[in-house]
Amino acid sequence: NAGVTQTPKFRVLKTGQSMTLLCAQDMNHEYMYWYRQDPGMGLRLIHYSVGEGTTAKGEVPDGYNVSRLKKQNFLLGLESAAPSQTSVYFCASRTGTQRSYEQYFGPGTRLTVT
């Protein structure tokens, strides 16, 4: 099993450009999450999904959109990138079991917006 994979690993964008980050998991997990990690801020939840076709806002959703058309994939889109979106982005997934607590993280995407 590959677990959680993210593409691309690195990207540099100019202000105003758009891009999509792809997260894929092969563990048949129901829940998927997108986080951003900034120095001194820990991990902050952007958007999440509790199942195929559903999405919901997290703590810092502004400037991002998401889609979950297939159970194994969770896409994060930036329509018009801003320097404030320079960050490391992590995707995570977990099973749908109520008592399950562990989220499995991908390796991250380092995004720089100039």
Add this chain to the structure above:
Amino acid sequence: QKEVEQDPGPLSVPEGAIVSLNCTYSNSAFQYFMWYRQYSRKGPELLMYTYSSGNKEDGRFTAQVDKSSKYISLFIRDSQPSDSATYLCAMSLLIQGAQKLVFGQGTRLTINP
């Protein structure tokens, strides 16, 4: 005030030392208390979890939760250079049927040989 507060460090100790990492929190609704370890340029990995007050031991690691004080700790005994990483505390909350994790800022730990 953040829901979860963690001293970001950095913390540097000699090999073999006992390390203490701590977090405080403000939300009494948190259910599970976790410690994630993150090596440089990698994603976080779950190290330990607990859901009740008290201690939980796993090898050289001990997780401690004090719900009355809203305080959690991670102790590392006989620390090794391979323990050098960023340690993130995380707390689980159930909102509208969905589990969400709230993370501390992370403490960067270096174990010097």
